[in-house]
Amino acid sequence: MAGVVLKDIRKAYGQVKVIHGIDLEIRQGEFVVFVGPSGCGKSTLLRMIAGLETITGGEMYIDGQLVNEVPPSKRGIAMVFQSYALYPHMTVYDNMAFGMRIAKENKAEIDRRVRSAAEILQLTPYLDRLPKALSGGQRQRVAIGRAICRDPKVFLFDEPLSNLDAALRVATRIEIAKLNESMPDTTMIYVTHDQVEAMTLADRIVVLSAGRIEQVGAPLELYERPHNLFVARFIGSPAMNILPVTITETGEATTVSLGDGKPVRVPIATNASQRGKPASFGVRPEDLSVAAGEDFLFEGRIALVEALGEVTLLYIEGLTEHEPLIAKFPGIWSGRKGDVVRLSASPDKLHLFDEDGHTYRTER
């Protein structure tokens, strides 16, 4: 089974510990995406899987084999980097064939693999070109093609699309999704900063912070049921609105008191020990709507309207001393700066976190 298993994986550069004990099981054929803020250790973790960084502690298994001391070339992996790293003086064909030639693969097999990879990535018309005569997106596809030719058990991607412009990113992202479908047994691990890439490509997302895992789950699971404030804020854009509240009633549902004393009933269970405790109340900008009647969550003044065409973002002040609340409405919305709005949200879209930032929401 060509899965990847990390057991208490640790990394230190001298005295500086950057990965603090990661446990993770990636199944064969799974597409796993690592996300997290800059410096959280995504690339370090990927490079340890690749064998490009030594492992300070713990055990790493690829396909059931302990690989801690196995060199990169013997791990059955292929890695695609942000910079395509193609040989400029070689044609697309030769770039893709290079690794196999070094490995003394026979000519017919090399030709079969190069042509099949070119076909998958729509590179067949460009096989005789030099990299300089290709667009950035095409070059990145050649880099991916070169990796496919190695027939890896595990494909590693380190921000492969970050050098491409917006349109090419989308096109190449779709290529990668198709590639994943066409190689169902190949495990793929992908590092990105881009939420859309993470949400659309991943079977599971691993959210990292400061060298630790915050949560692992399917994209929509992380979006709908973040385990803690960190994940709640990290997944989704603009980020979830978080307001400080006090718990006033507990039970099957919980009543909290917002900053202005307004009671709000949240259909999330809490036990009696939580009464009177401070908590964090969360609601996503896209889950807010204009309240029809007197039944509203918030009332505030619009401080800024950002009309993006497909959506309108409203920044609303006057609710707390904290940052403005953000509401995201579909399409073009007619409200203006200075208007007073009342907002509500469906009760099942409300989130509640305890004073340590953990969710109260239990699995349903």
Ligand SMILES: Nc1ncnc2c1ncn2[C@@H]1O[C@H](COP(=O)(O)OP(=O)(O)OP(=O)(O)O)[C@@H](O)[C@H]1O
């Ligand atoms: N060679 C090194 N020596 C010392 N510290 C290092 C070294 N390489 C990385 N680090 C530190 O390890 C931590 C993790 O770095 P890493 O590059 O894995 O983060 P990242 O999540 O990939 O960040 P980014 O998203 O910015 O690429 C950072 O704090 C970084 O400063």
